[in-house]
Amino acid sequence: MQKYLTVLFLIVLLSACNNNLSRLSKHNPSLGLSHAQNTESNYNIDLSRDAKFTSKSFKYTDTSGKEKFINDAVKDEVTGEMVSMVYLNEIVVSAKSQNIPERNGVIRLDFIVKIPSILQDSRWQIDMLPVLSRGKDTMHFNRILISGEEFKRAQEKGYKKYEKYLRSIIPDDVDFLEVYTDLPNLVLFLERNLPESRVMAGERDDDLITAFGVTEKSAVDHYVKQWLIDRNNKRKAEKEKYFYKYVKNPYLLGTKLDSVIQMGNGDFAYHYSQEILTNDKSSKLFLNLYGQVRDINGMCFELNTSDTIAYNVSSMVGFIDTTTRYKKKIIERKATATMAAFIDFKVGKTDIIDTLSNNAIELEKIKKALKDVLSNEVFVLDSLILTASSSPEGAFALNQSLSSQRASSIQKYCEAYIKGLDEEIVSYELGTKNEIQKTSPLSEVNSLIIQKTIPEDWDRLRILILNDTTLTNKEKLLECFKIQDLDERERAMSSYKREYKYLREKIYPQLRRVNFTFNLHRKGMVKDTIHTTEIDSLYMNGLVLLKDRKYEDALAILLDYKDFNTAIAHISLGHDRSAEEILLSCPETAYKIYLMAVLSARKGDEEQAVKFFLRSKELNFSMAYRGGLDPEISSLIRKYNLNKDLFE
Structure with a gap:
């Protein structure tokens, strides 16, 4: 009998709990989500009346000479006395959109989560998840967990x-x-x-x-x-x-609860703050709140998603000067192009064998260079200097003869290739009716080839020895360079067996090379130099990064330019002193003066900030509206009623 009574008691208890949770479906409750107000303190702005640099009353003279007295007091219409103004913070704001600033590459979101009293039960836990939408991306913030006392005890x-x-x-x-x-x-x-x-x-x-x-x-x-x-x-x-x-309800990690406020009507309000890094999709943000209620038995009730609130994020990128920047460029009529090829020959031989060593690859490199130069639409070939060099192995006389003959072999190889290239290009022009006018047939290019030889390239050998990090006894090898007779010099070096072996295997092959020097001139150009301008692509790339709010990367490019856009990058990163130094040298515009107002406000110099702001309004009245977006200026607008002319 006792067994059945226990089972019956459990059934009644579970039924009571389920009914308690199921009653939520009748009321269909939802969580409240709204913006937090007056968050200037999040950006280190001193709004106290006793701030160090605060001026309670000062004079501003506009460009027409008219004087205005600025103070944070107004005239009482009844008594005629000047009385202090006290601005009361709003208690309830129904706006679904809020303007917030971005500072130092960071956006701080402050919002209020409201939990109605119907969701508050000692046996329940409320699980809330704020989700931010930024472009096509979503970001989950840390969850908010509110647990009733009985729920917590059951969990433990x-x-x-x-x-x-x-x-x-x-x-x-x-x-x-x-x-x-x-x-x-x-x-x-x-x-x-x-x-x-x-x-x-x-x-x-x-x-x-x-x-x-x-x-x-x-x-x-x-x-x-x-x-x-x-x-x-x-x-x-x-x-x-x-x-x-x-464990019906496990502990959840990554939760957050900043502060709790109990409201007079029994509801609870939670002030949630979250910082996110800015990116190119940060100009418009949307926030939703998802939630569910769990009871001590693990049963869940999904709450309706909150209304969406939006954030319009203001940043300094709106002040970017998008004017295309040009840089001066000097175009020379003459130009030179060089390349090196390493052609290997059999010992004592001068004929080219394409299957030997890496010759096939090197020969392809030569042919590509010749074709690129001779078919170039901008430059015309004046001469091709072909310089063949060899290593110091063997007698100098033999090396001199071999170098000359090998250079001739390479020249003949080039001439044969150019002859075939001539026919190929002529056929291409005829087939497409290309209107390119050739100043001379490619078959005559062979007369432009000049052959030179360096039988033993001792100068380059010296450089290679000095730059090598593996070679030992460099001093002894370099001492041999003092010997005037080249054959004796080479024999002296060969006496250092280990070092000489390294030279032959690693260094000497780098001396057996053919250098191609192409001397060119621009088609149709008569003067030796022309001064022109071209778009500064590096600078424009910096502007793209700045617009995308990649401030560190943008500043790395713009730093040397020290112009208005460089100042914007500095301000966006919190480099106020560097920004001010640059702005002082920039032309006076509404944007510049407004940014000076922001910097003055950050320093706590209210008088100078107000004067700069009023001056920027004179130059461009839209600055009055911009001032409401930046906490540095909006606080001054409220304190001194600087935008009262908008309502006159």
Whole structure:
């Protein structure tokens, strides 16, 4: 009878809990989400009347000579006395959109989460998730968890039950014989039948056998509590099962709760602050609040999504000067292009073999260079200087002869290629009716080739030795360069066996090369130089980065220009002093004067900030509206009523 009464009690209890949670569906409640107001303090702006640099009353003279007295007091229409103005913060704001500033590459969002009293129950937990939309991307902020007292106690009770379950599991590092065997009887058996056994000391010997044929291993296995091993393994395998059995509502990580305000009507309000890094999609942000209610039994009720609130993010990028920037460029009539090729020859031979070493690759490089130069639409070839050099191995006279003959072989190779290239280009022009007028047939280019040789390139060898980081005894090798006779010099170097071996294997191959020097001039150009301008692509790339709010990257490019846009990058990163130095040298515009007002406000110089702001309005009245977007200026507008002319 007692069993059935207990079951009946549980059914009634669960039914009561479910009904309690299900009543929410009748009221269809939702969480409230609204903007937090007057967050200038988040940007380190001193609004106190006793701030160090605050001027309570001062005079401003506009460009027409008219004087205006600025103060934070107004004339009482009844008594005629000047009285202080006190601006009261708004209590309730229904606007779904708010203007907020971006400072130092960071946007700070402040909003109020309101929980109606109907959602407050000691047995419930409210789980709220703010989700920010920025372009196509979404960002989940840390969740807000509000737990009732009974819910919290039930949660803690569940964890205690689970901890008790975990303590019932035998750890893996226990002594196996001590825990999992009938140790007293095992010891007694071994003492009587296998006194030589050292299994209790951790040394097992499966060859030990009793007089009646029982091995040491069989004896130990006989006294093992297999039921205990099986039970422990089962408990380890079912840890997750029992966690969810005992813990209906696990603790959630990554939660946040800044402050709690209890409102007069029984609702709760939570002030939530979150900083995010800016990017190119940060001009418009949207925020929603998702939530659910859980009871102590793990039952959930999904709340309606809150209304969407929006943020219009103001930044200094709106002041960017987008004027295309040009840079001066000097165009020379003459130009030079060079390349090097490493053609290998057999010992004592001068004919070119394309299958030897890397010759095939090097020859392709030569042909590509020739074709690129000769088919270029901008430049015309004046001459091609072909310089062949060799290493110092062997006699100088032989090297001189080989260098000359090898240079001739390479020249002939080039001439043969150019001849074939001539026919190819002529065929292409005829096929497409290309109107390019050639000053001379390509077949005549061969006469422009000038052949030179460097039998033994000692100058380059010296440079390679000095620059090599592996070679040892460089001093001894360089001492040999003082020997005037080149053959004797080379023999002296060969006396250093290890170093000379390294020279032949690593350094000498770099001396066997052919240098191509193409002397060119621009088609149709008569003067030696022309001065022109072109778009400064580097600077314009900096502007793109600045518009995308990648301030560090933009400043890295704009830093050397020290112009208005450089100042914007500095201001956006909080480099106020650097920005001010640059702005002082910039032409006077409404944008410049307005930014000077921002910098003055950041320094706490209210008088100068107000004067700069009023001056910027004179130059461009739209600055009056811009001032409401920046906390540095909007606080001054409210304090001194600087935009009263908007309503006159």
